[in-house]
Amino acid sequence: MHDWKEAQQALHMTQAELARVSRLTTMGELAASIAHEVNQPLTAVINNSSACLRLLAADNLQPEVLRRVLEEIVADGTRASAVVARIRGFIKKEPAEKNKLDINGVIQEVLTLADRELYENRVLLERQLMESLPPVLADRVQMQQVLLNLIMNGIEALTPVIDRPRLLWVQSRVDESGDVQVAVRDSGTGLSSEAHRLFTPFFTTKANGMGMGLSISRSLVENHGGRLWAAPNSPHGAVFYFTLPESGGSPS
Template identity: 50%
Template sequence: MQDGVQLSSVGTFERKCPEAALRESEERFRTLVQFSFDVYWETDAQHRFIRQEFSEAIPAPPVSEIGKTRWEVPYLEPDAEGWRKHRETLDAHLPFRDFELARPTPDGGRRYVSSSGLPIFDETGRFMGYRGVGRHITERRRAEQALREMQAELTHANRAAAMGQVTASVTHELSQPMTAVLCNAEAALNWLGSQSPNVEQARRALASIVADARRGGEIIGWIRSLIKRAPARKEGVDVNGAILDVITIARSELLRHRVLLQTDLASDLPLVDGYRVQLQQVVLNLILNAIEAMNSLDARERELWISTAADGSNGVVVAVRDNGPGFDAAMVDRLFEPFYTTKAGGIGMGLSICQSIIEAHGGRLWAGANQPRGAVFRFNLRRE
């Protein structure tokens, strides 16, 4: 009897141990979800939600989506192509990580979620569904958007500041075609107003007027694109042509500071894929920086070189060299840091913005020492 009691007690103990272990495991799991994720979810073999558990830290937990697939719940992002790629992953029963989507909120806003999942198979290898977790990333996305807007504002301010430095050049470049238009118009009137009108000479004068007017329009269009907030459309960019346009605009600034400019632009370069105006902003910044760096030199010693070449990957490398005082080797790594500047009145955003533009084009901007003195800034760009 005593043995029977003991056996009965042992049996009860053995039955309770797995149950207690299961409850303890479940509690650990819930603690992990509560502190690490905002939601734990499970789906069946048809990708319908069969379980959702939300963290208590969420101020207003979303409405349950049990019985629906992820794409059957109203969404704002991603687009059709994003969903197609995600469903290909699911149909292939592959794990996925940080799939981001946006749901509409009752107040007309967006709720962003990042979801990760692992496929589950039974002992025979049959696909059973997914288990996964999700995080609400709305605040992170808002912060990222605010950062993008701030960067756009800084980029715009940098462009405007650069244009302020070349106002004299802009005025000079516009005055040339306008003066030519006026002279040719007067000549055409004279040719046509004489007792024996010279139609051919008048036609040539009118053709010159058209050409000069187009040139003036191109200059105005370039200035407008440089200072407006929204970038132009992406296109195949002729790097040499883009550089020559910048040199034209900066010519008076170069003359005012008595800087001798030399160019070595390689022929037969491939077009690069990018935003022409943004790349021109980079070149303009580097030119203006070089001019300023050489202010301490005797005017007869100020020289600036701009060169282009094809790189090994059939892209393009642009180099802007000056013979100014250069910079300490220890400074090189900090030159592109936001708000780091060696100028008394600088804010330290020009080179940082230039670097962001080049990196957004898939390239790299770097600095080094020019020989025998000065600095050289190079950047590379991918072909179209």
């Protein structure tokens, strides 16, 4: 009976975490709508100011017109800054909660979340996780988000492949400088010639892509003192690496 209860508790936890992770992966959508909302008032400010400059050049700017246009500019500026204030509020609600983490455990959790996607896309998964990896000081949900982004990208790069196995490797190890390194490697389509833009916000080669996954992931990893980069995989596909400094045995 004990086991059943534990399994049920584990399931509840996974569901709660899934909810949190999917809420965080909508960050990309949020960013796109923010860009739109900020851009509109800024365009209005530019148009109004340009019109005033033209009228001024033609010596045809009535003080009453100028007053109305300036009022509009103030209103638009206020609107844009309110949008920015809202983002700040949103971001502040999710402060990084850094704890000592076993990154292999985080990998297992995310692979559980991605299980269905892997199966439905006929992706063969190989885990190569180093045993007794030193802990890292990191926010669990943020690390889940980074891993989930990389794994989903890997699956998306594999689905066009029909003439060879669709392979995804998730690897962990300690690198030469003692940092914990995670690699998500695929036998997919590989990096395009625009590989230098992968981490640029809104860069996407997908019809329904948002292009925010890698840029958000990189900033999350860098906020943990780590690095995230990409390289070609041999003979096919791509590999995304990230490192996190080892927690150094300091009390968490």
